[in-house]
Every structure is written in structure tokens, then in C-alpha cells.
Amino acid sequence: MASLSLVNVCKTFKNGQIAVKDFNLDIKDEEFLILVGPSGCGKSTTLRMIAGLEEISSGELWIDGALMNLTVPQKRDLAMVFQSYALYPHLTVYENIAFSLRVRNIPQIEIEERVKKAADILCIRHLLDRKPFALSGGQKQRVAIGSVIVRKPKAYLMDEPLSNLDAKLRTQMRVELSKIHKELGATIIYVTHDQVEAMTLGTKIVVMNAGVIQQAAPPEVLYNNPVNKFVAGFIGSPSMNFIPVWVERREERICIVFSNNRLFLNEDNAHCLIESGYLGRRVYLGIRPEDFHETGPKEQAIKLKVEIKEVLGSDILLHGKIGGNPICGRLKPDFPSEAGTEVSIFADMNRILLFDLDTEENILDH
Ligand SMILES: Nc1ncnc2c1ncn2[C@@H]1O[C@H](COP(=O)(O)OP(=O)(O)O)[C@@H](O)[C@H]1O
Ligand SMILES: [Mg+2]
Structure with a gap:
């Protein structure tokens, strides 16, 4: 060869x-x-x-x-x-x-x-x-x-x-x-x-x-x-979710803010955003469906209005919207959720990605 x-x-x-x-x-x-x-x-x-x-x-x-x-x-x-x-x-x-x-x-x-x-x-x-x-x-x-x-x-x-x-x-x-x-x-x-x-x-x-x-x-x-x-x-199926978010400092911590949600970033990511001058700017949050979880710290809950629930057997896929952005989450089959209801889900903050709004490059790419 x-x-x-x-x-x-x-x-x-x-x-x-x-x-x-x-x-x-x-x-x-x-x-x-x-x-x-x-x-x-x-x-x-x-x-x-x-x-x-x-x-x-x-x-x-x-x-x-x-x-x-x-x-x-x-x-x-x-x-x-x-x-x-x-x-x-x-x-x-x-x-x-x-x-x-x-x-x-x-x-x-x-x-x-x-x-x-x-x-x-x-x-x-x-x-x-x-x-x-x-x-x-x-x-x-x-x-x-x-x-x-x-x-x-x-x-x-x-x-x-x-x-x-x-x-x-x-x-x-x-x-x-x-x-x-x-x-x-x-x-x-x-x-x-x-x-x-x-x-x-x-x-x-x-x-x-x-x-x-x-x-x-x-x-x-x-x-x-x-x-x-x-x-x-x-890469990935269903595809990664993207939401435009603001990078802000609140309660002495760096967070991303979008439609009534405020998620605190982990220290590495917060540091990276400040270093590269993104504080006060808008970026894309990227999160894969499988990186949503059923439980997490209460202050990090994201409200998802479920439009469609797909039962896959080993998992369920919840499709809905957050602030007008279509979102898909892959969750455990016993997670209480029905179409038409609002559920709280949690993003794994160690798995999120952030992209520059103009160049679309991965900001956290180390
Ligand atoms: N013989 C050709 N003449 C002109 N344009 C072509 C020719 N073959 C392919 N293209 C164009 O080149 C681009 C790449 O085609 P191709 O390599 O077949 O894409 P892919 O395999 O990724 O679907 C397309 O825009 C296609 O229309
Ligand atoms: Mg081809």
C-alpha cells in the first residue's frame, strides 16, 4: 500500500x-x-x-x-x-x-x-x-x-x-x-x-x-x-443546537445570557472568553442534544417548551424552542415530559462550545 x-x-x-x-x-x-x-x-x-x-x-x-x-x-x-x-x-x-x-x-x-x-x-x-x-x-x-x-x-x-x-x-x-x-x-x-x-x-x-x-x-x-x-x-446526529447569546459578567461570574436564561460558565471557558475579548459581545452557544441532562444546579435550569417528543426506546428526543431557536435534547426515557408542556433541562457546561458570531470559528478551540 x-x-x-x-x-x-x-x-x-x-x-x-x-x-x-x-x-x-x-x-x-x-x-x-x-x-x-x-x-x-x-x-x-x-x-x-x-x-x-x-x-x-x-x-x-x-x-x-x-x-x-x-x-x-x-x-x-x-x-x-x-x-x-x-x-x-x-x-x-x-x-x-x-x-x-x-x-x-x-x-x-x-x-x-x-x-x-x-x-x-x-x-x-x-x-x-x-x-x-x-x-x-x-x-x-x-x-x-x-x-x-x-x-x-x-x-x-x-x-x-x-x-x-x-x-x-x-x-x-x-x-x-x-x-x-x-x-x-x-x-x-x-x-x-x-x-x-x-x-x-x-x-x-x-x-x-x-x-x-x-x-x-x-x-x-x-x-x-x-x-x-x-x-x-x-458532525453528530441530531445536529448540534446553536443559540445566539450575550457574554456578560453577573454576580462576579462570567455567564451567557439568552431569553430569560443565564448560564454560568466554567472557569476555563470564562477565562478564555475574557482573554480573547468576548466580554459584552454576542456569540453562538453550541450544545449537542446528548449534552442536555435531566438534573443539575437549580440556577442553571433551562426551560424548554416541548413541541414534539420522539421515543427512541433507549432515549427520547425532545424538540422545542428556546427564545425562538429550535432546540433538540436527547434525554432518558423515564424523563417526565409531554408535548405541550414546559420542562427544565440542564446543559453540561463542560461540554458546551462557543463560536464567533462573524467568523463562526470555535472560540474555545485549544
Ligand atoms: N464536469 C463538470 N463541469 C463543470 N462543473 C462540474 C463538473 N463536475 C462537477 N462540477 C461541479 O463541481 C462542484 C463539485 O462537484 P462534485 O465534486 O461532484 O461534488 P460532490 O461529489 O461533493 O457532491 C459542483 O458544483 C459541481 O456542480
Ligand atoms: Mg459526488
Whole structure:
């Protein structure tokens, strides 16, 4: 497997559309790297530039220390899995998987060994004699992935390979892709718009917006310490809540104030706000649904008018408004709450985030 490096990579299409701006990234050997972001943010274009299917407008692509900008796709030794998979209808599953090895003149014995290993990893050994018409959608997708993992390229490139599958199969395939990554020790670059897929699969995640990298970090860093409001809102489900608040000093303590609520900050955060000159200014409070609790100090209670209660079994989601801002809280199932009533909930003040109102950057980012 291999390491890749993108240096100041930009893509401007002929019609003037700028798809990727100044993309800088090192991808380590055996990394499961995820490119994630909303539709149209430049994920596929980035992947296609790596694959050689799209010309790099400016910047450099390095694979294992060699500059690849002008190398044709076949010579880059990368394997790509697409969203829509094509199998040869007249060939068996075995022959579909073996196809890319046959055209490379690999000896028969090795082909058989590699096809069987791929089939075992994907649990499709019993399907090897079938033709594609006799397979379910999920089985076809596995065969398509099998036909790529039999090869031993420098890296695997995958563009939303699971997006055509139903929810249950997607979850199954997610687990299998993680296994494949471990068993093959593969370098994988994987595109998705689904933040759950990104969080569960990635060893490192690159969050993109409008052609620009917002943050590149391991999943837990993105979740706990997002660099800005975009990343904070994109990662996590349901999304983080945002409320514009005033930073004030009251009773000798630093607090945030919004629509009849006053929350005292912990010492570290209070110190950080004063140091960076936010006293008396407005900022965004960011709080994840799971960081609301049922109990807490009385003076820190937040009144939430519940509009909708969703029962998930292990938790409940309470949707309502605080001072006109839509809020969602994830609470314990026995928490007394009904739609139409007002409940007191408590924000975990050690988990809150604060964002600059203009730049939207994380103020508490240490
Ligand atoms: N061949 C093309 N010509 C012009 N614009 C394109 C072309 N391909 C993609 N784009 C534009 O580039 C941007 C990024 O597209 P893409 O990389 O496909 O986004 P994503 O995969 O993140 O959804 C979009 O605005 C898209 O419309
Ligand atoms: Mg795409």
C-alpha cells in the first residue's frame, strides 16, 4: 500500500466552476481516509483527480514520493469503486471478481486463491457460481467490491459505494468495509455525504464545504473539538443546537445570557472568553442534544417548551424552542415530559462550545 500527498490542489472546470480550492492533505499508508461534506462540495472531483480521471488545474499529487499529475490512470495503480456498480451479466460471480486479474495475466492458481480470499472476506463464497441476475442488490454490491479488492493496488478509492443500498444493508456493509480495511491493511480514500458513515469508518476525516477543507482530523477530534460552526453542525446526529447569546459578567461570574436564561460558565471557558475579548459581545452557544441532562444546579435550569417528543426506546428526543431557536435534547426515557408542556433541562457546561458570531470559528478551540 501507499502514502499520498496533495499539495495546493485546485480544480476549475472549463465553464469557470471552481470545485476544489487549495486542497492540502497527507494520506498515510493504511489510513481509512474519508472525504465528507454536503452535495456539491467537491468530494468526487477530489477523488477523480487522485484517480487521474480529472485533470488537476494546479497543485501537485504525489504517490509514494512520485509526482503523478501527468500519469495516466492505468499507471497510478489505484483501484476505484463507484456508486453505481457494473457487473458483467454473462459472467459468474467468480469470473466477475477474477476479471481484473485475468486481463493482467496473473497465473490461474493465484487468481483462484485471491478470488476465494475476497469472497471469504465478503461472505459470498456460496455465490461464486451464480450469475448477477440471481443476486440481490446487496450481493451485487459485494461482488463489485470483491472485483476491486482482489487487486492489490497502492490504494482503494471509493465514491459513495453504499449509497444505493437500503439502511440495513448499509450498516452491514459498513462493518464489512471496516473488516476489509483491517484484513488487507489497505489505504482507502472514501467519499460520502453521510456523517455517520464517515464517523464509523474513518481513521481520519476530511470535512469539506464549497471546495475547501474545513477540518481534517480523527472522528473523536471532529466531534469534541470542531474548528468551526460548520463542522460542529455537520458532525453528530441530531445536529448540534446553536443559540445566539450575550457574554456578560453577573454576580462576579462570567455567564451567557439568552431569553430569560443565564448560564454560568466554567472557569476555563470564562477565562478564555475574557482573554480573547468576548466580554459584552454576542456569540453562538453550541450544545449537542446528548449534552442536555435531566438534573443539575437549580440556577442553571433551562426551560424548554416541548413541541414534539420522539421515543427512541433507549432515549427520547425532545424538540422545542428556546427564545425562538429550535432546540433538540436527547434525554432518558423515564424523563417526565409531554408535548405541550414546559420542562427544565440542564446543559453540561463542560461540554458546551462557543463560536464567533462573524467568523463562526470555535472560540474555545485549544
Ligand atoms: N464536469 C463538470 N463541469 C463543470 N462543473 C462540474 C463538473 N463536475 C462537477 N462540477 C461541479 O463541481 C462542484 C463539485 O462537484 P462534485 O465534486 O461532484 O461534488 P460532490 O461529489 O461533493 O457532491 C459542483 O458544483 C459541481 O456542480
Ligand atoms: Mg459526488
